[in-house]
Amino acid sequence: MSDLAALGAYRRDPEFRIFREAWIAGVHKHYPGEPKPGYITPWDETPEWEREAAAAVCGQVRDFIEVSGGGHAARLTREQKGHFVAICWTAQMYRIFEDPKPGYVADWTDLPTWQRETDADIFECIERTV
Known part of the structure; x- marks a missing residue:
C-alpha cells in the first residue's frame, strides 16, 4: 500500500494500530524508568497527525516486506x-x-537505545503480520 493509500485508510484499517501497539509495548519493554504519558497514549487518543504518520510508516514497512518476497x-x-x-x-x-x-x-x-530497540520491535511486529 502506498503512503497516500495508507493515509486515506488509517482510520478504516485497524491493522495500522499495530504500529502504535508495538510502539507502546516497546516503550514498556525498553524505556528506562517511567515513560512519558504521550509515549503510551492509546491509538484512539493519539493525535491525528501521529496516526497518519504511523499508518504511512506501517504501510511502507508492509510494502517493503511484501515486495522483498520470500522472506528476504x-x-x-x-x-x-x-x-x-x-x-x-x-x-x-x-x-x-x-x-x-x-x-x-x-x-x-x-x-x-530504547527508541532504536522499539523501532526494531515495530518492524518485527509488522513482519509477523505480513
Whole structure:
C-alpha cells in the first residue's frame, strides 16, 4: 500500500494500530524508568497527525516486506529493521511539519537505545503480520 493509500485508510484499517501497539509495548519493554504519558497514549487518543504518520510508516514497512518476497526482509539485521522504521518516520515528519521538532527527525545514531530497540520491535511486529 502506498503512503497516500495508507493515509486515506488509517482510520478504516485497524491493522495500522499495530504500529502504535508495538510502539507502546516497546516503550514498556525498553524505556528506562517511567515513560512519558504521550509515549503510551492509546491509538484512539493519539493525535491525528501521529496516526497518519504511523499508518504511512506501517504501510511502507508492509510494502517493503511484501515486495522483498520470500522472506528476504528477514535477512535484515535487527538494527537495519529499526533503522528502516526510523527513516520512514523521519520522512513522515518532514511531510507533515514545516519545521519538525529535532527529536522527531533525529539521526539513527542520535536516537536513544530504547527508541532504536522499539523501532526494531515495530518492524518485527509488522513482519509477523505480513
